[in-house]
Amino acid sequence: MAKKMVHLVFPQRLIKKPVIYTMAKKYNVIPNIRRANITETVGEVTLELSGTKENLEKGRKYLERQDVKVEPIIGDIVE
Amino acid sequence: MSYVKGLKCRECGREYPKEPLYVCEYCFGPLEAVYDYERIKKKLTKELIESRPENLWRYKELLPLDGEQTCGLNSGFTPLIRARNLEKALGVKELYIKDDSVCHPTLSFKDRVVSVALSKAKEFGFNTVACASTGNLANSVAAQAAVAGLKRYIFIPANLELGKVVGALIYNPILVAVEGNYDQVNRLCSEIATIYKWAFVNINIRPYYAEGSKTYGYEIAEQLGWKAPKHIIVPCAGGSLITKIWKGLKEFKALGLIDRLQTKIYAAQATGCSPIVTAIKENAEIIKPVKPNTIAKSLAIGNPADGVYALATVKETGGWAEDVSDDEIVEAIKLLAVTEGIFTETAGGVTLGVAKKLIEQGRIPKDESIVVSITGNGLKTQEAVVEKIGKPIKIKPNIAHFEESVKI
């Protein structure tokens, strides 16, 4: 099992859809939500994902295909 | 004697010991250094600061080391210049340039953060340091780690300006040019940081590293005669500098080193990468990551790690934000050069371009004190201007040809 801390940003049209749940079921990934903030136009969720390395990667790609931005937890660190 | 109590989560407030930690294990929020201000207040006076050498360590009680500084002993305390020609050009009364384009040793404000980061990394006992960088940080880590005798791994995106590549390689680091965009360098480094026991200055040392930026704000206040200006314009990439300038000024106020604090802080970004500015203009709480596309590569961070805190800084101070196009960046670089004799890099072009815009919009009044943050040197980003500044007039070595070619 591998773990990944990620920050997800959802566009408005996805806020009401169970995107995380669908991803979790599809790829057997366990989500553990630590923080969330939903406003009128965007939503952001900070969470830990556990699963096999392969499935985590598939899960990330799935989310990105749905138009969710998937970012490493501390934001970009390139400076 | 240390004045640092420990680390604290910026989101949930949970406290952590002084270790190379950077993220709260509960809410995944970023950690920040906290100090014993009561004790600092008893010791740190204007007189004591003024009696010390002119470098950033004159404020050492407010920096997160336990022992004495060991790196960057000559960094900081750069000029604060009254910009009379620029005042005329912009039609304002009182304008200053805080000029970190001449910060020692690698000509950008990153020398401040790296001085603190490497001193701390040595305290922790690391023998290898690393960073992910768009250039300036790479230069500073490479140089300062060389002086400190530390092994150094530097990761950059492969398409960086030549000046920044050379400015790193000259210090003989292990320079890794990642084929991919900034996002990909970033992902890779956050993974590498979990595998190797290195001091990644902007990852696991980040809570200490970031504190170094406060000194930029301290110096502005000290150099203005222990006064804070009315307006400061700050370039934003990750959003750390702007956040820490504000933290620094608030600390000075709390310690009684300045009497009043009514400074408004403005965020500056390039239009081709403006997630922070966009959020401020749209009054949003959440930063939407973007794909950068601008000549201001040092500011090209699409998903700013401290974006929300940059946002909070602007809101709290009553400031505002603007962005400028690549052409406006170049114009501003040229304007600063011909008015004040300062050759800044693209980030400085962004800051001055935004300052000009905000003044023209009336957001910044013309009769109040304004500080423009110039944070990097133009010799490192020559590609940005080389096609836009004319060419030398070539002549044969005789008077006739000179007079024929050069219209006097």
Ligand SMILES: Cc1ncc(COP(=O)(O)O)c(C=O)c1O
């Ligand atoms: C010259 C220059 N100015 C400003 C910044 C912005 O700093 P921050 O990432 O703290 O917002 C950078 C960051 O790389 C930089 O290189």
Ligand SMILES: [Zn+2]
């Ligand atoms: Zn926390």
